[in-house]
Amino acid sequence: MASFVIEGGHRLQGEIHPQGAKNEALQILCAVLLTPEKVTISNIPNIIDVNKLIFILGELGVKVHKIDESTYTFQADDIDLDYLESEKFKKDGSSLRGSIMIVGPLLARFGRGYIPRPGGDKIGRRRLDTHFEGFISLGAKFRYNKEERFYGVEAEQLHGTDMLLDEASVTGTANIIMAAVLAKGTTRIYNAACEPYIQQLSKMINSMGGNISGVGSNLLIIEGVESLGGCEHRVLPDMIEIGSWIGMAAMTKSELTIKDVSWNDLGQIPRVFQKLGINLERKGDDIYIPSQEEYEVQNYIDGSILTVADAPWPGFTPDLLSIVLVIATQAKGSVLIHQKMFESRLFFVDKLIDMGAKVILCDPHRATIIGLNHQSNLKATTMVSPDIRAGISLLIAALSAEGTSTIHNIEQIDRGYQNIVERLQAVGAKIKRVD
Structure with a gap:
């Protein structure tokens, strides 16, 4: 069984090309x-x-x-x-x-x-x-x-x-x-x-x-x-990977350009990340994310807490809810995540709590996240990847955390993300694979 060893706390910079979907x-x-x-x-x-x-x-x-x-x-x-x-x-x-x-x-x-x-x-x-x-x-x-x-x-x-x-x-x-x-x-x-x-x-x-x-x-x-x-x-570029890289840029305060994203096929994805306060710009068919010290959640017009929920297309894809959850841990403000379509996808939040995140798991479908606004960084820890999307979310958390984290069972991540170590190293991530 292989593992990732990640030295967190480094800013990334450069271009990253999404794989096929x-x-x-x-x-x-x-x-x-x-x-x-x-x-x-x-x-x-x-x-x-x-x-x-x-x-x-x-x-x-x-x-x-x-x-x-x-x-x-x-x-x-x-x-x-x-x-x-x-x-x-x-x-x-x-x-x-x-x-x-x-x-x-x-x-x-x-x-x-x-x-x-x-x-x-x-x-x-x-x-x-x-x-x-x-x-x-x-x-x-x-x-x-x-x-x-x-x-x-x-x-x-x-x-x-x-x-x-x-x-x-x-x-x-x-x-x-x-x-x-x-x-x-x-x-x-x-x-x-x-x-x-x-x-x-x-x-x-x-x-x-x-x-x-x-x-x-x-x-x-x-x-x-x-x-x-x-x-x-x-094959189209993978919208889930594109969302993953947006989240990675926000969590690590990095400046990244995601190339050739087929913007017109992304649906609500850019808008949901913008509601979390993440600045992103469309440049041709690329997404440019500038480095930002903080991102503030946009509440609803009546002042109630932002809810991000999954739904069949053109609703927000359930595959990105775990990414949104991790991003929200360092946002300014609070977010309610409502995972309607699958009942076990939020069970990885205990790993984030171990890292210092403020997350309340309400039930198998809902979690409330109280953002730390980068005032208290996540702490490195040792984790096990339970599935593809939770695995990449934990990897993003580790990249932003203070210290060196280890993620086991990374075969789950390999199922959905190609050459991930080499691609992340190319934009400055301190990550290596250990067999």
Whole structure:
């Protein structure tokens, strides 16, 4: 097991380039299964979760060719469906939650798709009902082996239908889109997720010959087509990483420029950080954060405490709430964090309290943070990263803290952030990896 050793209290300076978006990449990679033709994808992040999925695609028979560090070609013209029911796949697939999204394209193209119960972050219950209810609505038969915790759907022919999703699940919407695009007839998905990553998936499929309208809204209309062809696609920059670097700059009083952020796809993210008092400027398609000695929380007009809550897009993404929580510990003022979508993502606050933060955990969904306004810096400590987003939040806290901190279980951070030590060292961070 590897660890990070961080000497905190240093200001950073320079430019940092966000990696490709992890959550988009996981969807886009599954979509290569929709066609036997070659698909080229660029700006793929070199992170554990994405590399696991690329490995699974290779085991499934997809021809994978790496052109450079972030560009691959994929050709799914000789798929080994027997792998789906092998013991090896049950092990490979269960270690990655994103593997659930291979089911939709396999069902659409080959009439069957299987998946072991997938893993991922331990951030609360994330059910799969939306995925399978969507497949059943399209005409698939569902089966579940309770002893092996193995799911399966099968259909000779999928048929378009109208469906109202019980939740605006991003991965559920992606999976249903990929199943419906080769179905016979028209599918209307109400209460569809409309995140930029879903928009990207829809645009990619349309470039392959699909017919999806309503892109960017919560009503998607999919006219089924006979087949799809190859395409070229570029993954967006990762909005969660962009938010992470904004928070890092504020906590360490640093001057940073985040390059090529695809500003128009960031939604509420810049505005939420500005409400926390963080100065940031748009320069072309870059975000410039000047060094500032303090940042003051903007209360509501009536004087009540600022609440930052997550919500489906275009609301604020839940993946950045842990970052906002850490930033608030050194703000001037108080903030209420309301994590509505997952019940276990706030349980890392005990580590921040150990570092000297003033945080009141109200319940599994809410925490009140009383900002220290940099008058009392966080203190270095030894921590364990519980999941990707809490892990990067603790790393940001350690970079701002006095003394040397150690973070164990950093494989969790590696799952979502590529070459993080080298990239942070390039802007002046005192961080090293210890195996």
